Amino acid sequence: MRILNLLNFAEIFIYLKTTGFMFFDSHVHTEGLGVSELRKMKEAGIERVCSLSFYPIRPHFPQTLIDNFRKMEEFERRRCEALGIEMIPGVGIHPRCIPPNYETVLEHLEAGEWVLFGEIGLENATEEEIDVLTSQLRIAMEKDIPCIIHTPRGNKRAVTEKIIQILDKLSFPAELAVIDHVNYENLDLVVERNYWIGLTVQQGKLLPEDVAEIVKKYGNEKFMVNSDAGYGNEFVNAVAETARLLGKDAGRICFENCRKFLRYAPNPR
Template sequence: MIDGHIHADTRPYEDFEKMAISGINAAISCAHDPLKMSTSAVIFDHFDRLVNNDRERAAKNGLTLYFALGIHPRSISSDFEKVLHKLPKILKNERVVAIGEIGLETTSPKEIDVFIQQLRIADDLKAKVIVHTPRTNKKEVTEITKNILLENIEPKRVLIDHVDFTIVDSLIDEQFTLGLTVQPLKMSPKDAFILLNDYGLEKFVLNSDMSSSPSDPLSVPKTVHELRMNGFDEKDIQLVSETNAAKFFNIS
């Protein structure tokens, strides 16, 4: 199994062991806002911690980490241009598989500008992106996000995350990959089963988005169990729990 979106820097060492024991062999750890990202130096230190310290912590428990690095909409520093300048070099690291998580939180002009600039970098480099959708005004913000994406990057290189029942209809007919976040305050395994039963599994990737918020490192295997108990075929279960993520991120 692959957990398609976590925040490894917020989790204890033991969580990686739990994930590996449960059958998760890889995860994508995304850049975010673990503290006040006041300057580019803080953001670069955050990247360094993920790629070095957290990769090692996970590896000691048998879990392979890959990374999505970029400027989260809640992490826009006063000198964000320095981060944008270095992003192409950062993406050369073989463990960095996407720019992310990026997107919009409030749709402020600054957020939109930073989002578009990162999409243009991704488009130039033919890189993948993981796109955040917020809890607040989710439907309205997602619609703006979708329009920006369609204007600036090939949809097949975009994973839109934290998809739920309020926004899935507006995204399902596009070529995006869609992330289902199974987390106590977002979606239960039962909710994920209902959504996948209604919309199919071909476009979806499961993740826990485990962070400092209420989280469950076993969200993906618990959702797999829910699907299995409701009669889903094993090949279909593998699609949403591993194959789709491996294909999108080009990882084994």
């Protein structure tokens, strides 16, 4: 496998294609991607994605999110499948999209059957955000649902500490949590814990080179790469480009760890 480091991307692509191994992007927003962008993603070898809930303005009504979850499970999933991308929808209240009467959304989450919660998390760590996150984590524990947890761009370190405090207080099962958008600002806080760690490759976040460096230092056991593509972010092949640099670690970091986190059926290929 070490020889892969020396090959170019096209060769790796052919290698992965012939061995039946492809990529898993653990965090995208397909609602903010056009059909030509989804096709580009598929062509780069990304065959599975977690598409996470996010509403680009703060909704005035909890019902908007409830319909949005169904839109993702029905329409968006179908749209991806038509292009050969298996899409796992994540539902939940993003900390920037908390509607008034959010209890209605929590009741809906409590009552339904879900594969994945995300993105949930904290943005400014307000009391309301903390209540919304804690309530969603409680539902996830009770129903055994994996969670993708957003950490913000600003004040990242302090907010990550707050998230860890909340997880600890709940004794939240580490294997059910991805702490996402981790970078050099908060890496040391999470790398000694047992959570999964999401590395977002995106302008202004991490570069593929950063991921390679982090994996070299800390091993390939708990990281998963994602693009956070959608809306303003069109870098849909971030996971494939990172895999190119990772060489022998690509299998774990760009597919297998996300599959394990989701306790997903083994890749049938």
